[in-house]
Amino acid sequence: MILHPAALALLLIALLVSGLGIYAGYYGVRILARWDPVSGSEEQLELERRTYLISTIMSYILSFELMSLFLFVYTADDLHTLFTGAMCAAGTLAVNPFGYPALLIKIVNFLLAGVWLIVNYADNKGYDYPLIKIKYELLNLLVPLLALECCLLFAYFAGIKPNIITSCCGSLFSRESVSLGGNLSSLPHLPMQMAFFSGMIITALSGLYYYLRGRACYLFSISATVTFLISTTSIISFICLYFYELPTHHCPFCLLQKEYYYVGYLLYATLFSGAVAGIGAGLLMPFRKIGSLLHIIPGIQRSLTLITLVCYLIFSLITVWKIVFSALKLG
Amino acid sequence: MIELSRITKSFNSGKPNQFTAVDNVSLVINPAQITVFKGPSGSGKTSLLTMIGCMARPTSGRIFLRGVAAAVPFQQEGAESVEITSLPERFLNEIRRSTFGFIFQQFNLVKGISSLENVMLPAYPTGEGRALFRARALNLMEQFSISRLAGQQVELLSGGELQRVAIARALINNPAIIVADEPTAHLDSKLSQEFMEIAGRLKGEGKSVLIASHDPIVFDSPLVDSLIEMRDGAVDASRGRR
Amino acid sequence: MKNVQKAIERHLNILEFTLASLLRRKAKNLSLLAMYLLVVFMLASLQFFVTALKREAAIILDDAPDMVVQRLMAGRQDLVPGSYASEIALIKGVTAVRPRLWGYYYDALNGANYTIMASDDPTAVAERASIGSGIARSRNLAVGDLLPLISYDKNPIMLEIGTIFPSGSDLIAADLIMITPEDFHKLFNFPSGQATDLAVTVHNPKELPTVAAKVASQLPDSRPILKSEIMRTYQSIFDWRGGMTLVILTTSLLSFIIFAWDKATGLSAEERKEIGILKSIGWETSDVLLLKLWEGTVISLTAFLLGVVLAYWHVFFLSAPLFAQALKGWSVIYPRFQLIPVVDAYQLTILFFLTVVPYTTATVIPCWRAATIDPDAAMRY
Numbered sequence: 006m007i008l009h010p011a012a013l014a015l016l017l018i019a020l021l022v023s024g025l026g027i028y029a030g031y032y033g034v035r036i037l038a039r040w041d042p043v044s045g046s047e048e049q050l051e052l053e054r055r056t057y058l059i060s061t062i063m064s065y066i067l068s069f070e071l072m073s074l075f076l077f078v079y080t081a082d083d084l085h086t087l088f089t090g091a092m093c094a095a096g097t098l099a100v101n102p103f104g105y106p107a108l109l110i111k112i113v114n115f116l117l118a119g120v121w122l123i124v125n126y127a128d129n130k131g132y133d134y135p136l137i138k139i140k141y142e143l144l145n146l147l148v149p150l151l152a153l154e155c156c157l158l159f160a161y162f163a164g165i166k167p168n169i170i171t172s173c174c175g176s177l178f179s180r181e182s183v184s185l186g187g188n189l190s191s192l193p194h195l196p197m198q199m200a201f202f203s204g205m206i207i208t209a210l211s212g213l214y215y216y217l218r219g220r221a222c223y224l225f226s227i228s229a230t231v232t233f234l235i236s237t238t239s240i241i242s243f244i245c246l247y248f249y250e251l252p253t254h255h256c257p258f259c260l261l262q263k264e265y266y267y268v269g270y271l272l273y274a275t276l277f278s279g280a281v282a283g284i285g286a287g288l289l290m291p292f293r294k295i296g297s298l299l300h301i302i303p304g305i306q307r308s309l310t311l312i313t314l315v316c317y318l319i320f321s322l323i324t325v326w327k328i329v330f331s332a333l334k335l336g
Numbered sequence: 337m338i339e340l341s342r343i344t345k346s347f348n349s350g351k352p353n354q355f356t357a358v359d360n361v362s363l364v365i366n367p368a369q370i371t372v373f374k375g376p377s378g379s380g381k382t383s384l385l386t387m388i389g390c391m392a393r394p395t396s397g398r399i400f401l402r403g404v405a406a407a408v409p410f411q412q413e414g415a416e417s418v419e420i421t422s423l424p425e426r427f428l429n430e431i432r433r434s435t436f437g438f439i440f441q442q443f444n445l446v447k448g449i450s451s452l453e454n455v456m457l458p459a460y461p462t463g464e465g466r467a468l469f470r471a472r473a474l475n476l477m478e479q480f481s482i483s484r485l486a487g488q489q490v491e492l493l494s495g496g497e498l499q500r501v502a503i504a505r506a507l508i509n510n511p512a513i514i515v516a517d518e519p520t521a522h523l524d525s526k527l528s529q530e531f532m533e534i535a536g537r538l539k540g541e542g543k544s545v546l547i548a549s550h551d552p553i554v555f556d557s558p559l560v561d562s563l564i565e566m567r568d569g570a571v572d573a574s575r576g577r578r
Numbered sequence: 579m580k581n582v583q584k585a586i587e588r589h590l591n592i593l594e595f596t597l598a599s600l601l602r603r604k605a606k607n608l609s610l611l612a613m614y615l616l617v618v619f620m621l622a623s624l625q626f627f628v629t630a631l632k633r634e635a636a637i638i639l640d641d642a643p644d645m646v647v648q649r650l651m652a653g654r655q656d657l658v659p660g661s662y663a664s665e666i667a668l669i670k671g672v673t674a675v676r677p678r679l680w681g682y683y684y685d686a687l688n689g690a691n692y693t694i695m696a697s698d699d700p701t702a703v704a705e706r707a708s709i710g711s712g713i714a715r716s717r718n719l720a721v722g723d724l725l726p727l728i729s730y731d732k733n734p735i736m737l738e739i740g741t742i743f744p745s746g747s748d749l750i751a752a753d754l755i756m757i758t759p760e761d762f763h764k765l766f767n768f769p770s771g772q773a774t775d776l777a778v779t780v781h782n783p784k785e786l787p788t789v790a791a792k793v794a795s796q797l798p799d800s801r802p803i804l805k806s807e808i809m810r811t812y813q814s815i816f817d818w819r820g821g822m823t824l825v826i827l828t829t830s831l832l833s834f835i836i837f838a839w840d841k842a843t844g845l846s847a848e849e850r851k852e853i854g855i856l857k858s859i860g861w862e863t864s865d866v867l868l869l870k871l872w873e874g875t876v877i878s879l880t881a882f883l884l885g886v887v888l889a890y891w892h893v894f895f896l897s898a899p900l901f902a903q904a905l906k907g908w909s910v911i912y913p914r915f916q917l918i919p920v921v922d923a924y925q926l927t928i929l930f931f932l933t934v935v936p937y938t939t940a941t942v943i944p945c946w947r948a949a950t951i952d953p954d955a956a957m958r959y
């Protein structure tokens with residue numbers, strides 16, 4: 006167990022978030038079981054009031070998750086001095102088997118909370134609570150994940166003992182490594198670059214087409230999601246190389262360091278926001294025919310599409326700019 | 337036009353102290369008229385007004401608002417009328433904010449802020465620019481000759497002044513319907529008369545005025561177009577006046 | 579676009595009303611603010627202090643040798659014979675081995691411990707010392723003054739003050755006395771041909787662990803210590819100490835949260851009525867929630883900013899009188915010890931997470947309760 010102040014802060018947040026989540030989930034279950042919009046009974050009025058509380062809680066959870074995601078990575082980075090062999094967050098996270106799962110689930114929870122808020126936003130615009138069921142089912146999916154995140158974080162920090170010898174980005178993300186990180190980084194550059202740019206272009210075209218014509222939203226949403234996955238892989242596979250200007254350093258975390266002007270924060274923030282908006286747009290698709298949402302969902306989807314397009318554009322521009330002006334040239 | 341169909345409001349339903357304050361009320365309220373609800377204490381006048389004014393939802397029954405659809409920011413199917421009983425709170429509230437103005441028995445002004453701010457208060461969450469509604473508030477205060485009190489804190493105002501501030505506040509969002517619950521209970525007969533004159537003026541501007549009262553100055557006033565008598569939560573049809 | 583503008587106007591209008599209502603209820607809000615401020619101040623002071631100490635230690639270690647070799651005797655540190663130095667010097671990759679002479683001297687006069695070190699400088703003059711600013715201050719010495727020390731055989735040794743180390747940041751230099759090796763032997767009756775420990779320089783830092791392993795195997799009673807290890811130990815000790823204190827402070831944080839909860843739940847009749855009025859005249863639950871959110875934001879930001887500024891002043895101008903004893907726990911000669919200000923976004927984020935986030939969480943349910951007061955309640959006041 007380490008008593009680093011940031012670790013304590015992160016554990017505190019995780020506890021608060023999962024506590025809030027479980028509280029919201031409890032009422033979510035009650036709402037699913039008891040919801041009856043035509044009734045004017047006191048119980049129904051009480052449940053309708055709860056929905057305000059749950060929306061508020063969820064928006065807090067989203068912002069706490071976002072902030073703590075970055076704090077977590079930054080802290081892992083800061084702690085690397087404690088471990089022999091660790092040079093950045095990659096090594097610190099590898100000191101025990103809970104580090105990477107904790108990070109992964111944090112990202113998933115952030116995406117899910119974002120999507121939930123999008124559904125919630127649409128639901129609040131309809132006069133007859135059209136999405137109430139799907140909304141609270143989604144919540145029930147999210148709550149156990151929030152609790153799991155809290156447990157993983159506890160296990161991770163409890164299992165940290167200074168002086169552990171760990172392997173860091175140099176070996177974790179090297180082509181020789183048999184780990185997932187190694188596999189990702191040994192993906193060949195050229196096909197990865199092609200995949201990345203085609204993903205971005207397809208997303209851009211389908212997004213624009215949807216934005217202008219209002220058709221092929223699923224195509225856009227799916228390509229935005231796939232592009233998100235490709236882009237995360239690409240960061241490890243080739244994008245970071247251009248920033249480090251080293252042909253072998255595949256670490257996705259060093260980008261967050263000061264030496265690279267914290268460019269990682271911008272990259273990840275745009276990528277994640279774009280993904281949340283893109284997934285959200287597709288998720289709203291099945292509900293666009295609901296009477297009370299007929300005139301509402303297309304507007305929301307268009308805004309979401311715009312957000313994705315702008316975010317991905319920023320991401321691509323930074324990447325292209327770096328590829329062009331980097332001292333490193335990959336064959 | 338407001339149409340109530342079989343409206344019932346129960347409190348503490350399912351519990352031993354269940355109480356039905358409004359029982360199966362159906363009636364029609366015409367626009368641009370003064371309608372007065374009269375009846376003994378506890379007969380359900382206030383309860384009925386809160387339901388018409390979108391403050392509370394009935395336990396059962398339906399309320400239709402006709403001719404306000406323009407003020408409603410969404411479209412129900414086939415609607416030139418809006419059925420308000422099944423709407424979620426935030427939609428009820430939208431309608432309430434744009435369609436109703438309220439005047440309370442105790443005037444219910446917020447202490448510690450100026451009367452101008454009190455008048456502007458209902459406009460804060462509408463998202464309208466402050467300068468716009470401020471000008472409107474000053475204009476209203478001018479109309480009721482209370483401009484001089486604009487900067488005054490409300491604790492220091494007299495009963496009549498409080499009343500006029502409360503009326504100005506009810507009008508700030510330019511509602512089509514004014515709901516007043518016992519507006520004259522704290523006023524002397526001269527001020528009560530004055531209130532009825534103002535109500536008449538509002539009627540002249542095309543607004544509907546709904547008043548709950550047991551003050552004879554109110555229900556005996558010649559300005560009143562229809563009088564609805566209530567007893568034990570039900571409308572006493574035999575004694576109403578049209 | 580029009581919607582965005584409307585949303586902004588709504589926020590501005592409600593924010594304005596929030597500020598007015600906060601000012602209207604000064605007494606209640608000031609007590610909350612004071613408590614909040616205190617918690618932020620304590621946590622921020624601690625955080626600044628520990629971080630500054632950590633950096634201080636890092637600066638010191640910067641000059642330290644990459645590897646120090648000690649000798650252990652029955653589990654305790656013992657003197658290192660000169661032969662060890664020559665033996666280590668033969669290991670591949672070692673560029674230099676420097677025997678070091680140092681020890682502690684207890685000054686009965688003011689109850690302080692000094693660090694005495696023999697200087698490597700061949701030009702050092704006998705009976706002349708360079709001393710740290712802490713000693714100069716506590717003994718009221720200037721360059722040219724005499725500093726009497728009592729040697730092992732109770733004879734006084736008079737040292738002339740040659741230089742006083744500038745009173746920079748240095749934690750260790752403050753209590754340091756540098757003298758010639760001859761004076762060192764005289765003062766402590768130190769056996770010649772021996773050293774306190776050996777400073778080893780290695781050509782390639784990457785080889786340090788290998789060299790250390792070789793030293794340990796060739797000289798079984800030796801203990802090689804790497805600078806990186808010391809650094810790590812320091813870091814974790816500071817983190818641990820800071821963490822312990824933090825845990826204690828968390829208790830106060832907890833009571834603060836309960837206090838905040840209580841304040842937020844215990845709406846006065848006046849406030850309850852006011853929210854009822856707002857709801858009855860057309861404010862919606864989310865409008866009141868927004869009002870409460872802004873209220874929390876204003877209070878949090880005020881408390882946070884003021885608390886951080888006060889803590890900065892406490893730690894870096896007043897040298898943290900509230901923590902210095904508990905945390906440094908070293909000698910008593912640091913009355914005016916000045917830390918170099920180090921504050922970064924990371925620390926502030928941690929502080930934010932430890933204070934504002936719990937407060938916000940504690941108030942979310944009470945705020946919601948307040949916001950869901952029935953609008954028709956106002957009809958019945």
Ligand SMILES: Nc1ncnc2c1ncn2[C@@H]1O[C@H](COP(=O)(O)OP(=O)(O)OP(=O)(O)O)[C@@H](O)[C@H]1O
Nearest residue numbers: 347348355357375376377378379380381382383384
């Ligand atoms: N929240 C509540 N819970 C339980 N009973 C209630 C509640 N609100 C009102 N009532 C009851 O409903 C009945 C009708 O009340 P209401 O205020 O509508 O009467 P009223 O006609 O306005 O009376 P008055 O002329 O005295 O104002 C009363 O008996 C009252 O006690």
Ligand SMILES: [Mg+2]
Nearest residue numbers: 381382383517
């Ligand atoms: Mg009444």
